[in-house]
Amino acid sequence: MGWRLDEDAQAIQGRDAVVPLLPKEFRLLAFLCSHPNQAFRREQLLDAVWPGETPVDRTVDDHVYRLRRKLSMAGADASALQTVRGHGYRLALPSVAPNGQVVRGDFARSAQIALDLSFQASLSTDNPLLADPMYRDQVRQMFYQYVLFGHGVGIDILRENPAIFGIQRDTELRLGAWDKCGDMRAILADSDATFTEKSFWLLSYYHHIGNDEAKAWAFWRRAIESYMLPAHHHLEAICFALPDCYLRLGRLDLARQAISDTLATSLAMDYAGYIPLAKLQAVELELHARDFAEAKRKLVIAKEQLTITPWQRELANASILEGLLHAARGDGRAADALLRRGIQLLWDSGIVSHVIIRLRDILFFLTRVLDLPELRRPFSAMWADLSNERDFPGLAKELEHLLDRHLPPLREDSISAERYPGVIVPVSSDIPLTIPK
Known part of the structure; x- marks a missing residue:
């Protein structure tokens, strides 16, 4: 049995007691409940709960301490109000299916279901x-x-x-x-979405949390060859997922051609959102190829692009790539600062999937391209925290089973493009992709 927030009484109603909350305690807990499993820095919580006021960081710590004590008094598991090392706080709540059943865990079931019902209402x-x-x-x-x-x-x-x-x-x-x-x-x-509608996100998540690079590539290949992905996701898979697979599999020749084609296509078709990503991926290629002088040159070009499109995800990625370049050149202190800055930018954005992707990139490079255990240690700890919180091993197995069962098999008569072995390059009018010769 969990607990629920009683809005009228501004109290926690638990299995053992109803414990009243002070107004700011209630607002803080309600805010964390409405953003389950999302980590917030102290200043973000101050802005959300104390807008227009001038409290200090310690204010958040004091309220978290009191909330944990009151959760315990109500008979709830206070450890779910978690401290995120080097970041802030989050409230760990289970995922809830549309039918109201808890998918994983049973902490705060009544509170989470109440929020779900409020959302549905x-x-x-x-x-x-x-x-x-x-x-x-x-x-x-x-x-x-x-x-x-x-x-x-x-x-x-x-x-x-x-x-x-x-x-x-x-x-x-x-x-x-x-x-x-x-x-x-x-x-x-999400029972309202079909497997096809979910497939791009299932593939992407498996791509980043699974440990079988060849299997991830095979899944992408099955999805692309069958044309099951929506047009824009089909394009994104070819332009970005495939080159990333090539990099991780060590097929730098194929990665180089794929990235070159993506950049040329993005410029020719004026896909503004793809251009900075493609330029940054070109930097990553040179790092994997250990051509650090060329990586530096292309990083300068990519950073010039970011003066035109100063998007936070790309700015964070540029900082991370610059950090990896310093790591390759033996400057561990500068590398650590730049890598941490990039990851912090992503945490600040509140977009967790971007954190997962870039942490995986950092760990892959510092393990498989350069073996730098001291430099990767803090990022390994961040990954372990995310993995434990979100059960990456269990999710990877579940996704692998789901993808293997539902993705169409490769066709025996599939036509392989020279630059994308096993992949049919889309040519239909609703998928505006032109591969330069």
């Missing part, structure tokens, strides 16, 4: 704007801008106000929002 409010295609497009653009500029709080606002923004009615945005907060369990539990 808000769907009954009809907003005439939700029927307007132009408004829906504006909401999508807002979501994409929040992703580009690393504004995870904005994504939360879209997700938590369905009567206004209707994001729950748009499968693409609903799944994308869960992906950005790193909640694969919510995607798996």
